[in-house]
Amino acid sequence: MQPSLEKLRKFFRLEAEQGYNNRAIIGGFARIVDAWEAEARQDGLPEDLIEAVTQRLRGYHLLSPNSRQEALYGLWRRIQRTMDIPADKQGVDAPPKRKTPQKEAAPAERESAAPPAEAAAPSDAEAPQETPPTPKSAAPPAVPSLALEELEVPITELHGIGPRNAKTLHKVGIHTLRDMLYYFPRRYVDYSTLKPxxxxxxxxxxxxxxxxxxxxxxxxxxxxxxxxxxxxxxxxxxxxxxxxxxxxxxxxxxxxxxxxxxxxxxxxxxxxxxxxxxxxx
CATH class of the missing domain: 2.40.50.140 (Nucleic acid-binding proteins)
Incomplete structure (x- = not known):
C-alpha cells in the first residue's frame, strides 16, 4: 500500500476510536489536506481519487459525528475499490458504532421512617382529592434511519437505472448507492462570465x-x-x-x-x- 494511503488509514482508524470528534489530528483533518495531496500525487494516485478525498476532508469539520462516520467509511470503500486494497478487519472497513452514554439507574426510594401499619389513616375530610391524569401528547413518529448496509445495494435497485445505464456507471466506479452519494465532480466550470x-x-x-x-x-x-x-x-x-x-x-x-x-x-x-x-x- 502506498505511504499516503497507509497514513490515511491510520488517521481514519484513530478518528473512529475517538468517536469521530475531528481530534485524531491536531487542528482537524483540514490541516493535513495540502500536505497529503502532495504526497498522494508523488505516490501516483488517480487524480479523481485525490480530489474526492481532499474535498471531503476540507469540509469534514462541518459534518455531524454520524455524517463523519459515513464520510470516512465511504471514502475508504472507494479507495479499496480504486486501488484494489483487500479488506482489513482492523481497518476502517467496518467502522464501529458511536458509543452513547447510558443513563444511570434511578436510586432506590428511601424507606419511610414509620412503618405503614403504624401510619394513621386519614379521615374523609383530610383525604386528598384525586386529580384526573393529564393526557399525554402523542409522541412524534420515529424517522427511520438509513443503515450502513442499505447503502451497499446495487444501483440497479434505483428507479430508472437498468442494466444498460448500470454498465455505463460501472465504467466510472459507481456500483452501489454509496458510490453514487460520494461521487464528487472532478472540476467546476464557471459559465457566469458574460462577454460581448x-x-x-x-x-x-x-x-x-x-x-x-x-x-x-x-x-x-x-x-x-x-x-x-x-x-x-x-x-x-x-x-x-x-x-x-x-x-x-x-x-x-x-x-x-x-x-x-x-x-x-x-x-x-x-x-x-x-x-x-x-x-x-
Whole structure:
C-alpha cells in the first residue's frame, strides 16, 4: 500500500476510536489536506481519487459525528475499490458504532421512617382529592434511519437505472448507492462570465448571448465514416462568432425556431478566427 494511503488509514482508524470528534489530528483533518495531496500525487494516485478525498476532508469539520462516520467509511470503500486494497478487519472497513452514554439507574426510594401499619389513616375530610391524569401528547413518529448496509445495494435497485445505464456507471466506479452519494465532480466550470463577442480572447471560458444569423448542416468527408457538423453564426451587435456542433444535426432545426440563444464554452481558434466548438446552450 502506498505511504499516503497507509497514513490515511491510520488517521481514519484513530478518528473512529475517538468517536469521530475531528481530534485524531491536531487542528482537524483540514490541516493535513495540502500536505497529503502532495504526497498522494508523488505516490501516483488517480487524480479523481485525490480530489474526492481532499474535498471531503476540507469540509469534514462541518459534518455531524454520524455524517463523519459515513464520510470516512465511504471514502475508504472507494479507495479499496480504486486501488484494489483487500479488506482489513482492523481497518476502517467496518467502522464501529458511536458509543452513547447510558443513563444511570434511578436510586432506590428511601424507606419511610414509620412503618405503614403504624401510619394513621386519614379521615374523609383530610383525604386528598384525586386529580384526573393529564393526557399525554402523542409522541412524534420515529424517522427511520438509513443503515450502513442499505447503502451497499446495487444501483440497479434505483428507479430508472437498468442494466444498460448500470454498465455505463460501472465504467466510472459507481456500483452501489454509496458510490453514487460520494461521487464528487472532478472540476467546476464557471459559465457566469458574460462577454460581448468583440472582447473575446482565445482560451477563455465564457457565455455569449446573440442572434442566430445562419445555421446549416455540412458533411465532412475523409477517412472513415462521414461526419456531420452543424455550423451557426451568432451575432450580438459587437461581432460575429462561428459555432460548431459535431454529429448533432438535429441542432440546426432547433436553432431555426430559437433565433436568440445563449451559448457557453471555451473559445478556440480556427484559421485565424475565434470559434466555439460543442458549447452548452
Amino acid at each position: 463577442i468583440r472582447q473575446l480572447r482565445y482560451g477563455e471560458t465564457v457565455t455569449v448571448i446573440g442572434t442566430v444569423k445562419q445555421a446549416y448542416v455540412r458533411q465532412l468527408h475523409g477517412k472513415g465514416k462521414p461526419r456531420q457538423v452543424v455550423e451557426a453564426l451568432l451575432d450580438d451587435g459587437s461581432g460575429v462568432l462561428r459555432i460548431s456542433w459535431f454529429n448533432q444535426p438535429w441542432i440546426a432545426k432547433r436553432l431555426q425556431n430559437q433565433p436568440q440563444i445563449s451559448v457557453s464554452g471555451k473559445i478556440d481558434q480556427y484559421l485565424g478566427r475565434l470559434v466555439m466548438t460543442n458549447p452548452e446552450w
